[in-house]
Amino acid sequence: MLVLPGAPELFFSPCNWACQAGVAVTANPGAYAKLEWTTSTEARSEDEICIEVDSSSMDRPCLSLLYTIDGGTPGIVEVPHGQETACIVLPVPVARVKHSLMLALQNSVQQLDRWGEGAEGPPRCSLRLRAIKLPQGSTLAKPTLRPYRVAAFGDSITEGVSAAYPGRHRGDLGQNAALPGWVSTVAECLDAEFGCIGFGRQGWRVQGNGGVPNFHTVGVEAESSWRWLWRGKSRELDQVHLDVIIILHGTNDGLTGGDTEAVAHSVTSFLACLREAVGHGPSIVLCVPFGGFGGSKAPKGALADGYSRYQRIDAPADGFDADERCHLLDLGAGMANGLSEFRILNGRYAPTDDSCDGIHPTVQCQQQLGEIMGAEIRRLLASTSH
Known part of the structure; x- marks a missing residue:
């Protein structure tokens, strides 16, 4: 057959x-x-x-x-x-x-x-x-499916780079593992089928490996990868009936010295564009990466600043209603331990129990972080009608 x-x-x-x-x-x-x-x-x-x-x-x-x-x-x-x-x-x-x-x-x-x-x-x-x-x-x-739908955007951590590191470097096909990872773990917590969308090296304003453009380029749709499956092929987010959209970006902006103000501006613009693209139904969860980049680490405070401007927290205006289905999630400095800087010893990456290099979490660490993130997202969703 x-x-x-x-x-x-x-x-x-x-x-x-x-x-x-x-x-x-x-x-x-x-x-x-x-x-x-x-x-x-x-x-x-x-x-x-x-x-x-x-x-x-x-x-x-x-x-x-x-x-x-x-x-x-x-x-x-x-x-x-x-x-x-x-x-x-x-x-x-x-x-x-x-x-x-x-x-x-x-x-x-x-x-x-x-x-x-x-x-x-x-x-x-x-x-x-x-x-x-x-x-x-x-x-x-008919396949047995979970009732909800989640899309998760991120970088090499989302793609599972070095998550299955075997103790010596074996290239992308020998040590990268998208599944299981934080995305699949969060989806299980939310009882959802999931779309995992991650490109190594990518950031808000950093191009990803394999010719992938920035995650969001202000004012340039063609150079904003979240909109496209690949060059010129729309992702059609409005056709999927998503329940939750999760964004875990900022690590590579921090590692490449990204400008805080420019990253914050990209975040604000992205949230407005995404909401326009998907309508008011899906919840949006903007997450500070596990290593704290864009939160407590460089570009310090960029995600919170961009989120606040989108919600107009510091400058409320008459007739403006805050987006109650858009949330900022920062798991805190405790999640950054061991994942906030490359560890190099004698010219080589120095692995720990949680990471092969100080940035990319192992499969086990990804699942542990995913369980914490999933519980926090459930709490956020419970705070609004969903």
Whole structure:
């Protein structure tokens, strides 16, 4: 049985996929798809699942996939490169008639094209899903989904850079892990399906790896990445019926010496543009990064300043109603311990229990921070009608 991207039973994570010419495309590590099916008999040992992808744009290994079948132990497989139709074969557990698949882009090579280099179509370093081939006799079922929808924007921490650091550097495909991470942990706390949208090195006013523009460039829509899946392809945030939008940016503005006033101006402009784009329904949570950048660390106070100007806290005006569904979340200086500066010893990054380099949290640390953040976001949402 061949399941094509347009099948209504195939669920794609919100805000980070697009279907073009019958192919589902994403450039965001953490993007995932879900599928469920039944068979008339228990699975046989020779049964298999085939994930068909188009990797013809990739001239070298670029991507890794994470998968779970029937809720079992996650597996990771590298996407073959340079093939118009590459088949990734996964086994089907036996002794069951009901099955489920979760397939996710686990990581990608950050320095390769993730934005499109001026030509039409998606970037070269992107996952292009053609079809999922199920065992003969399969019948599709509606996937089991959480009731709410979350989109989370961030940088390398959101992308999971070095989260699975194995003790020695093995490159992006060997040590980056978008799942599980803070985004998936927060989404679990909120009982939500989630869109994970993170690009390494990116900041409010800092370009991301892979040709990705700034997160928000004041007055220039084309150079504001939150609006686009890739160059010229709208993210269509207003079409997803989101419940919560989370932003975790500021680390790279701090690490690159970003101007506090300019970052604050970008924050104010972004919040106004985002609210205009998505309407009054979704809650917006602007978060100070775990390392305190934009909060207690440089660009010091920029996020609070930008948020205050958006809400006009210091300059209330007649006829202006504050955005009660927009919140500022600062987890405090305690969260910055061990994540606020690169640790270098004898010319090399010095790992700790929580980070491989003093900035990027490990998978375990990401999950711990995500649990704290999720609880705080639930508290904020409870303070307004949601």
